[in-house]
Amino acid sequence: MRIDLHTHSTASDGTDTPAELVANAAAAGLDVVALTDHDTVGGHQQAIDALPEGLTLVTGAELSCRVDGVGMHLLAYLFDPADDELERARELVRDDRVPRAREMVRKLRALDVPITWEQVARIAGDGSVGRPHVAAALVELGVVPTVSDAFTPDWLGNGGRAYAEKHEFDPFEAVRLVKAAGGVAVFAHPGAAKRGAVVPESTIVALAEAGLDGIEVDHMDHDEPTRARLRGLARELGLLTTGSSDYHGSRKTVELGAYTTDPEIYGEITRRATGAFPVPGAGGAVRR
DSSP states (O other): OOEEEEEOOTTTTOSSOHHHHHHHHHHTTOSEEEEOOBTOOTTHHHHHHTOOTTOEEEEEEEEEEEETTEEEEEEEESOOTTOHHHHHHHHHHHHTHHHHHHHHHHHHHHTTOOOOHHHHHHHHTTSOOOHHHHHHHHHHTTSSSSHHHHSSTTTTSTTOTTOOOOOOBOHHHHHHHHHHTTOEEEEESTTOGGGSOOOOHHHHHHHHHTTOOEEEEEOTTOOHHHHHHHHHHHHHHTOEEEEOOOBOGGGSSOOTTSSOOOHHHHHHHHHHOOSOOOBOSSOOOOOO
C-alpha cells in the first residue's frame, strides 16, 4: 500500500480542486490519501463525490497552532467534522486569515514590493487565504524563485520581515479538541527549521503526555539527520511516525506520494479514530 497522509486542495492553499486531487492521487499510484486543508473541511465532500474506485480518502485538517511564540501545525485525522467545539475553534482561525494576509501585504509594500491585495485574493480564489497565496504572489512578481523561498526570515517565515501573526490554536488545546472529536493528532513537519523557529523537543514531550498520537517524520523539509533524530524521539515517547508529501499541487515541487506512511501506522491511526472512518471506493458519505 502507498499512503500519503498530508495534502492540500483549493479549499485552502493547494492548486488542485478536491476532485482533481483524488484523481491525481489515484494516477500517482496511491492507495490512500488524506485531504488536510488548513483549518477547513470545506473540500471533503467534493473529494468524496469524486473518489475513484481503488483509492481510500482519509478526511482531516491541518490546524494552525502557536506555542511560546513559535508556530506549528497539527494534522488532525478522522475527527467528527460536526463537532461543535472543534468547528468553533477552527472558525476563529479562519476568520483571522484575511486580516492577517492584508497585514502581510502592507508590510511587503513597505519593503517596496509592488504586491497588491487584489493579486493575493485572485491567487487564493475560493480557498482559505494564507501565507502560501502571498508567497505565490511574490513568485509572480519575481521577488523569489519558488514559494518555499518566500518562507524565510527575509520574507514570510516565522518572525520574518513581512510576517504577521493571526489567531492560532494553543497546541495542547488543539490536541484535546481533536481527541474529544474522535480524531487522531499528529505534529506536522516538527523539524522544518528552514521555515523558521521550531518548537523544542521538550514541547513534543509535553504534547505526547497530553495525548499527541504521532509526529510526521518523512517530509521534504526534513533532512536525514533530522528524520533519524525524530524517529528516535518517537520511539522514546511511544509516538506514531508518519510520512507524507505535503502536496500543494503546482505551488510546490513535491509530488504526491513522494513520502509515504507505513501501512501498519496507518492501520493504527484508523483503529484509534472514532469520529470518522476512511472512505473507500467511488464516493459515499463520511461515516461517524
